[in-house]
Every structure is written in C-alpha cells, then in structure tokens.
Amino acid sequence: MTKTMEIFIDALLGSDDTERALFLKWMGLKMDMRSRKHMSNLRRKYKECEQKKDREAIARLDKELLDSSLGIEHYMREMGQIYEAASFGSNKISDKISSLPTLAAKLLLAGFPIELLDGDASNIPEKWNYKDHEDEVTDEDLKADFERMWTQEMGNIPGLTEKDVPCDVLMNFRSSFEHRNVTQYLQTMGKLTQYGKKQFKAKKEHVKLGKLKGLIYAHRSVKHDLQNTADNVISSCFKMTEQFAQSKGDYQTAFTKDLLDEINEHLKKAGTNYDTKFEFDLKLHICGIASRKFTEMHRKYLAEQDPLKHLKKFKSQYLSDFIDLYRKRDQCHRKAREFTQVCLNPAVTEYIDQSIGPDIVDAVLKKHPTEYSSRVLFQYTIQKELLEKSNFEDFNRYILQYNDYVKEWIYNRIVKCFSKDISLQNIKMKKLDSIMQKIMKAMEASKVDGNGSPLPNNERGAKTLIQNFCKSMNCDISISMKKVKQVLFQNTADCASFTKSLYECIEEMKIQLKDEISNSDIKETLNNVSVKPQSMLFKRVFGCGKKCPFCKTPCEAEGTDHQQHHAAVHRPKGLCGSRNDNVLCEEICTSSVLGNRTFKNQETDFEPQLYKDYRKYYPDWHIAPDMYIEASDYWKYVMVTFNKQFAECYKAEQAVYPDEWKKITKEQVLISLKKNILNIKY
Template sequence: MSDYIIEQCRQFVDEKVRARSDYHNTYMIDLLRMVDENLDKHRDLETSTHFEASLKIHICGHAAREFHQMHLDFIRANDPWQCLEQFKGQYCADFKDLFYERDQCQKKAEEFTSHCLKPAVREYVTKSLGPDLVDEMLAGQKAIDFSTRSFFQFSILKQLLTDDNFENFVKYIRHYEAFVQDWIFKQMVQQFSKGDSGLRNMENKHLKVIIKRIKEAVVNAQAKSFTAEFHRGGDVRAKLDMLPFKPQKELFNRVFGCGRQCPFCKAPLLPVRSRFRMRETEGKLHPYKDYRSIYPDWLIQPDTSIQASDYWKYVFARFNEKFSKEYKAEPADLPSVWKSITKEQAMESLEESFKMKKQEEE
C-alpha cells in the first residue's frame, strides 16, 4: 500500500514540475489530501498514527526538494537580469538597425512568429490532442481491447503469455496498477508510431483551426513553418508524454475497475458495491479458512467443481524455479499433468475463460 501511495504522489509531483510553473502552497495541500484519500481506502489494514505520519513526512520531504528546485528554475527563467542577458544580442542588433535606419518589418515579423505565435500554437495543439487520442484508441484498431474490462484483461493476459517473460508476470502480480498503466501507454505508442496512425492528421486539424484565428498579417510561409515545426521529429513516446491531458490515464480509469486483487492469487477483482473491512481482527493476521470465528453468520460452501485454469497452471509450471527464487521458497511439487500443458492449450484456456472463442466464431 505504501509503495502505491508513494508512486501516486511522485507522479503528481512530476506532473507539476513538468508544467514549469511556479510553486503554489496548494500543491502540498493537494498532496496531503491525496495521501489521506488513499489511506481511507485501506482502513482495513489498521495503520497506526506513527505510520501515517512517517509516510507523509517521507512524501512531503521528496516533494519539498522537487518543488524547491522548480521554484528556483522558475525564478531563473523569469529573472529580469537573466532575460536581459539572454536577449542582449537581439537588443544590440535592434539598436544597430534603428541607428542605421534599416527596414525591420520582416525581421520583427519573424521574431514575433518565433517567440510569440509558435509557443501559443504549440500549447493549443498539445492541450487539444489528449481527448482526440483517447477517442482514437476507443474507435481505432485496438478499440476492442478497451471496450470492456473483460476484453481488457484478456488482452493483457494474452500478451503476457505470448511474450513469455517472467519479469512481466512478476510486475503484473506485484505491481498490477503500474503494470497496467505502462501497458496502456505502450499500446498507444505502438499504434501512433505507425505511418497511418492519424497522429499527424490530428495535429494538422488543430493547426488549421488555430492558424485561421491568427491575424491576417501572418504570411502563408509562416503557416507552413508552423506545420513543419510540429512534424519535426517522430518520437511519438515523447509527444504523448508531454501532453497536459494524459490519454493513457483516461483509458486506464475506464477499464481498471476497483483495483482490488485476490489475496491468494493477486488476480484483479471485478468492481463491487462495497469493500471488505477487517477491523474485527484488530489489525492482526487471521487465517482465511477460519473466517467463521470472526463472522459466525457466514457460511461459504466450497465448490469442488472449480479448477484452476490451464493458463495459470502453464505459467506456474513454466516459471516454477524462477517463482521460487522470487518469493524465496522451495520449488513447488507440481502434478505431472501441469508440466505437460502446452502454450497453445494455455491460450485456449484463456480464450475459453473470457468467452473469446465463441465470440470469434459468431
């Protein structure tokens, strides 16, 4: 839980720093509120006041260093002396032009375009791209992956099986939310890195809108330079990362669900209307099988018909040795039938679990 809260707060701080604005005291208030909200979601863990205070001190300590540097960078960038030094050469050239009575119209138009119009146009386009990218992901080639939570989970598990990478399985199990967000971002990078991705068309659409609003004094050649400036460099990852509106977070919120995981297998749970709270155990560990000593009115009948899917049997058998090292335990004594399951059978099991085969046939 603490790792999750710290990571969320780090992302919040990073977003503020990337904005390159000055520090505001509401940032710390928002940060502490974020910590309190996350702690409230995990009240079933019975955290102590000392733990909460230590967590907040650790998070605020990191944030204070980052915000202090951000404040210094802002002052440095907006310091009158620094600005004068930065534009000393330009002011000198302007003075010479005035002294020799040279025509400055074209030169000043270029400077105005470069220093005023381009930054404004860039800001407009980057703010407008985020929602468009979300719509494209929900209607494009990978739309089915984000249509429902079932399709979403199927797509992730299918890729895990296809990639056959043990480290990815560990990340999925231990850091599910971070893994999912990273997976979504990679899907976006993959889709918009293709030549026919539509990213350039989206940029052109917003460029045309804003260029129409620019004064008629801007010549057509400058409009062409705007377009060339935006299309220079093909690093889709960098472009997506710099957007103020994060499309990967919007997609994540649509398909993530409640975020809870099974205490046994760490599989993500479907959203429910309420949360289980274990204050009755006074924060102490208690065996799940002995639940009736805490809840005598509960009676959960075992279902012997339920069998583990071939998908996870294959994964466990495939990485048995690595799992034992990761969790510092002895390798599991697995049934021989588990070891005979093939990758193709695991994929069939996954498709059957999510009813994908039937839908494909229809």
C-alpha cells in the first residue's frame, strides 16, 4: 500500500460520517481545482500535436491528461484493488484492510460512487464486491464485524458513579454530636481517611474528674479504664466493619450509624468521668478506619456491578450467538452449558456456603463434645491452653478483653479442627449431594406444564422449562433471572434437545463442583457463611458476659436469664489493675467483702467505700464473704509468674504475696484448675 493510500484510508477510518463526508467533499474540490488548472493547457497542446501528427508528443500528453483527471473515484478503485490483492493467498488480512468493504458500503450509502467494474481491465473484483456474501464470510470476518459493533456500542454505555463514602461517614459522625459544642474540635480536624492509622491512646485531656481533678490516683485509674474501654470499642467496631465490608452488597449509611450506636452503647457503660474530647477522638478514630474500609467495599461493588464489566463477561457468549445466528446453527448444547455455568453453578455454590454454618458447628461439637458442653468446661479448656502457652499478652487479653479473646479463640479452634481433624470437604459434599437431588427432581417436574401435559417441543417449550425449573428451586437456591435472560437470549433450541443437553451439563457441573470442593479452605468458608459457626459456639458457652466489678472474673451462672451474677472462685484483684497505695492487690473479692477494706473507683467518685457495702453500687452481683476461700493456685501462679509485667502494664508497683505462692508448680496449677473448675478431687 502506498503512503498516499494509507493516509487516505486512515483519514476515512478515523472519522465519523459527518467528518468523512466533509473530507471527501473538500478533497474532491481540491482535485477539481487542480484538474481545471492544467487540463485546458494540455488540451490546447494536444490539438497542436494532432495537427502536426506528432505521435510521441500525443502519447506523452495522453498520460499527462490522465494524471490530471485524478478524482475521488480513482482512490475508491484503488481501495478495492488493495483489498482484492490482500485477499489472495494464505496471509492473514490486517484489521485495517479487512474493514475496507464495510467502509465502502458506508460511503455508498452516503452517496459517494463506488466502482463495481474496472473498465480499463474489464475485471469485476469478486472478493471486493461480494465480501458480505454468506459463502465468502469467514468466522474471522464476522468476529471483526462484531468487534467493530461492540466497540461502538460500548462507547455509548455510561459507567457507574462513585459516591463519596468518607463524606457520608463524616456527615453521620458530625450528626452524632448534634446539639453539642464540638465546633473547636471540628475546626482542627484533618481529612477523615487519615485517622485511625495509629494506635488509639487515652490522653490527659480525655479525663474528666471535676472536684477530684487533683487526685493523681483517680486520674491514672480513669485514664487506664478509658484506654481499656477504647480498646474494647475499637476491637468490636473493627469486627463489625469487617463483617459489613465482607458482605456482597454496597455500602449503606446504616453501617456507619450502627458503628456509632455501638460506640454509644460502650460509652454508656464507661461511666461519666470522660470528656467529650474522648468521645470525639474515639469516634473519629473508628470512623477513619471505617471510611477506608467502606470506600474499598463501595469500589469493589461498583466494579462488580459495572454494566460494562457485566457485558464483557458475556462478550464471548454474544459473539457466539452472533456467529451462530448468522450461520443458522443449533445453539442447544452451548446454551445449556452456559445456563449451568453462569446461572446454576453460582447459585449452588452460594447455597452450600450459606447453609453450611450449622453443619460446621455440629461437626465441632461431635469432635469436641466436652469443651463446649458447658461454660465451666469451656473455661477449663481455655485456661489450660493459656497455662500451656504461658504468654503474658494472652493472659492480659483474657482478663481485660474477655469477649474478644473468647471469640478469637473459638475461631482459631474451628480453623485448627478443620485443618487437622475434620474434613470440610465431606460436609460440603453432603450438601452438594442434597441439593443435586433436589435439582434432578425439579428437572423432572419442570418438563410438564400446569396441567401435567408435556411442554411443546419448540423454543417456547425450552423457555418454559427453565422458568419452571427456576420457580421449583426458588425455595432452596437463588438463581439470578437477569442472568437467565442474558444466557437464553436468541436461544433457538427445541425443548427435547435442550432438555437432553441440560441433563448432561448438570452432570458436568456436579463433577466441576466436586473438584472445587476438594480444594475448599476453612477460613474462606467461615467468611462466606451467613450463619457464623464461631458466633453460634460463642453464644453456647459465653453466658451473660458480665464480669466481677473488682477482679473481672466472668459470671458463672448458666445462660442469660438470671437476676444475680456470681462466681465461685475469684482472682487476685491486682490482675486487673486493682491496687492498695499503688501496689497491685493480691487479695480476692470474697476476702475483701468480709473485712473493713475499702475500694474507690468511678462509681464511688473515687471516695473510699467499704467492700462489704459493694451492693450499693453493684446490686446485681453476689460475692459470698468467706475468709477461708483463697485464690486458686492457677491465678496465684499467674500473678507470681507475670507480676512484673502486670505492674508495668498498670504503671503500679509489683504485688506483695505470700512466699508459699512461689512454690506452686505447673503440675499443682493443673490440679487446682481441675479442682476448682471441674470439681475433680485429687
């Protein structure tokens, strides 16, 4: 192809109909002007040469006249010659040359002449003129035509607009302080998404003590409590955020409101000795984390719901439909396979993931029936593991963040069970077999109409078959009817052939799902299930969740429906930060409530109160006074082993305990644990 023709063709292909027409008109005028300028002079010379009978001059002038009469039609003829030449042989035609017939057709429709017969050579370029004839069209030609149509149509489809999620989170954050004077804090605020990247720290300005402002102990105690409150709130809200973000839907304003409500619930239990600045900073920290997570969630949703992306998923299917429709081919088996892969397979997978939660719980309980049979036995299992690991951070979290520690422990326990002892694949396979039986029954029932008569053996019958099937399975699995319509678009198969192919493809799908199940991962499964096994087990063994106000020992009363909280064995109070004159306290609650010792905290406005009068402040707790009850060897051992770490954690002096505590061994601790928790005598 010459450089001139390449420029000419590129100009036509790279412009729309209006620009193309303007270009050709302009080019035609320019060429006409050039011709007029030279033609009159050449004709005069030609007549003179004829009179002189100068044959050589006449031949030369003939060529010059031809060159001067160059017009648009000559370029059109050259396009045909280029295409005709490129069509011979086995070489693949480039996309540019392949598009020339379509371009010529558009020019013809726009009123520009196209040469069908080369008068000079008495030749009809068949490939050029009959390119669109059915016998001459290859799949590559159809694919090229489809690609051009696809590109043009895709350019007309708008994408989804991304919403400003951080702005929405910020609006809810500001609303949570409505009618409260936080203007000075808002004015110094930075960008919301930058908050929550570092660990939250309770600060001096977060503490509100009023008339007790000068008490160092009160300030230190409240600050420590606020830090614990913040840690618990952040942990709880982070898990809520993760749960929201893992859902398949879009971000909702309600997510942020739920987080703020969760924060408010925790703050109600935190007393009144905190400043508005604490609440502001804590909410800002959590909303900063949430704004980033929710933005990721929203963008992921947009990417999944983007109409362009959805269309691209079905591009190969539409191309096949386009070619099959042109060739008038039977689409039966391909349509059946697409229905099972695009519509049925995801629905079955979702069914297994969403319904397997209770089965996982049953498997865990069957494997470990003892540790989950009661709250007491569950506590024994956890405390025994804590003892074996002997890690201070674990003990500290267990004491101060009991709820979160237990939830995480159960989750890890499930993962461990299914990584070693229990086959997740077997459980999923049972689910698959169950749903496949229902699918086959639904297929049989779908082959007849409402009167029990066989469906007509035509396209309408095939469509009714799928509609009946989806309706029959509606109670068990959720099949996207939108996808069904997309898949069955232009389905021309008769009902009998389509049904036969569908049975074959369902069997293929079952084999495929079995292969996928063989590679199942327990962590991924736990994230996908709607009913979380870890939550079910947690509710089973957690109890009411209330803790002793002095030593943080969990209530041992079974269930949640009880009026009085109690614990048979309490811990040394110093394990949770209680102190006497800044020395960690080794005494347990049952001894404290018997004597004349005093306590002071936020509930008492840091005024000393007798332990024996604790019910004035904690009426729902019953602590039996008994001077002969000692702390269990378990917690004595913990205090001795980690005395220094607890003191550093609470910024206090180490506890002073009896020398006998130092003699306690791990073996004795285990016996004590069984004795006090399992009531087993040795």
